[in-house]
Amino acid sequence: MPFLPGAVRDAAAPGRVHSVNAILEPTSTSLRGRDFLSVADLSAGEVGRLFERAAELKAEDRARREHGAPVATPLAGRTLAMLFQKPSLRTRVTFEAGMNQLGGHAVYLTEDVVMGARESVRDVARNLERFVDAIVARTGPHEVVVELAAQASVPVINGLTLREHPCQALADVFTMRERFGDLRGRVLAFVGDGNNVYHSLALLGSMLGVEVRLAHPAEYGPNPRIVAAARELGEGTEARLVFGDNPTEIVRGADVVYTDAWTSMGQEAETEARRDAFARFRVDEALMDAAGPDAVAMHCLPARRGEEITSGVMDGPRSVIWDQSENRLHVQKALLVEVLGG
Numbered sequence: 094m095p096f097l098p099g100a101v102r103d104a105a106a107p108g109r110v111h112s113v114n115a116i117l118e119p120t121s122t123s124l125r126g127r128d129f130l131s132v133a134d135l136s137a138g139e140v141g142r143l144f145e146r147a148a149e150l151k152a153e154d155r156a157r158r159e160h161g162a163p164v165a166t167p168l169a170g171r172t173l174a175m176l177f178q179k180p181s182l183r184t185r186v187t188f189e190a191g192m193n194q195l196g197g198h199a200v201y202l203t204e205d206v207v208m209g210a211r212e213s214v215r216d217v218a219r220n221l222e223r224f225v226d227a228i229v230a231r232t233g234p235h236e237v238v239v240e241l242a243a244q245a246s247v248p249v250i251n252g253l254t255l256r257e258h259p260c261q262a263l264a265d266v267f268t269m270r271e272r273f274g275d276l277r278g279r280v281l282a283f284v285g286d287g288n289n290v291y292h293s294l295a296l297l298g299s300m301l302g303v304e305v306r307l308a309h310p311a312e313y314g315p316n317p318r319i320v321a322a323a324r325e326l327g328e329g330t331e332a333r334l335v336f337g338d339n340p341t342e343i344v345r346g347a348d349v350v351y352t353d354a355w356t357s358m359g360q361e362a363e364t365e366a367r368r369d370a371f372a373r374f375r376v377d378e379a380l381m382d383a384a385g386p387d388a389v390a391m392h393c394l395p396a397r398r399g400e401e402i403t404s405g406v407m408d409g410p411r412s413v414i415w416d417q418s419e420n421r422l423h424v425q426k427a428l429l430v431e432v433l434g435g
């Protein structure tokens with residue numbers, strides 16, 4: 094599957110679309126057997142369908158936890174391979190627990206089967222497709238997950254690359270929807286690095302008509318190709334992409350103040366330089382006040398408390414960070430059910 098296909102139009106409402114509710118109107122197109130490497134692989138209507146199913150699965154999970162209500166197991170007998178070249182808490186546990194809760198099984202594979210070292214990506218794909226029904230892969234370079242998807246006959250889900258973190262963005266925008274209802278006119282202000290998480294949020298936010306802002310140091314901006322693709326996805330919606338280097342100005346009037354680590358996995362050699370460059374880009378109580386009284390704080394985690402975000406914000410009343418984290422479970426379960434056709 095090529096990286097960043099052209100702008101995906103809502104199959105339910107092709108052409109110019111002005112209402113965010115219309116944009117999210119679930120479509121009947123199937124995700125069965127499809128790869129999910131980039132947010133741009135989905136149409137807005139498909140996102141709407143995923144959100145609908147995620148809300149159902151969340152309600153079902155609540156009922157199970159609160160009064161032991163029975164749950165459906167649509168993925169009984171299905172297996173998911175999880176190929177992780179980087180550490181993970183949330184992505185690993187939510188996919189594993191999610192498969193288990195849906196009646197299936199997940200196999201976690203780490204450095205001992207590094208793709209391209211012990212055997213080629215092609216050979217890893219050729220084997221796994223004979224054993225399992227789908228693969229979640231967390232790699233460094235995005236090209237590795239693209240190659241894996243091209244070689245494997247089973248669907249491949251991007252569990253994070255240096256370019257994108259699409260499952261994270263789905264959970265984040267689902268969380269915004271829970272919080273705000275209609276996304277129309279909402280503003281998400283990202284403070285920090287124009288990184289993988291920002292890229293996926295810019296793409297998804299643009300597709301759904303959200304204004305996505307970024308306050309970043311000049312030398313740590315986003316990938317221009319992603320920005321161009323996001324702009325294209327946002328055509329006909331109320332979406333805007335806004336950039337600046339002053340966090341206080343960027344967050345003013347925002348509904349969501351979002352941040353992520355200054356140094357992503359794989360960039361550890363740059364940690365010191367980044368700590369200097371990003372020193373002004375910390376989300377603290379004063380920045381939340383600058384955003385406004387109703388703004389909420391988001392972070393994909395893991396957080397370096399005291400660096401990009403203070404504990405006061407993370408643990409304070411304006412944080413929806415733990416909801417965001419929980420929603421990874423529900424949104425990814427919805428994705429698994431749709432992709433595996435349960």
Ligand code: CP
Pocket residue numbers: 180181182183184185253261393394395
């Ligand atoms: N947010 C997220 O993907 O966390 P992990 O790196 O722990 O999976």
Ligand code: NVA
Pocket residue numbers: 253254255258288289290353354356357358393394395
């Ligand atoms: N930008 C971070 C996200 C971690 C979930 C990283 O890539 O390390």
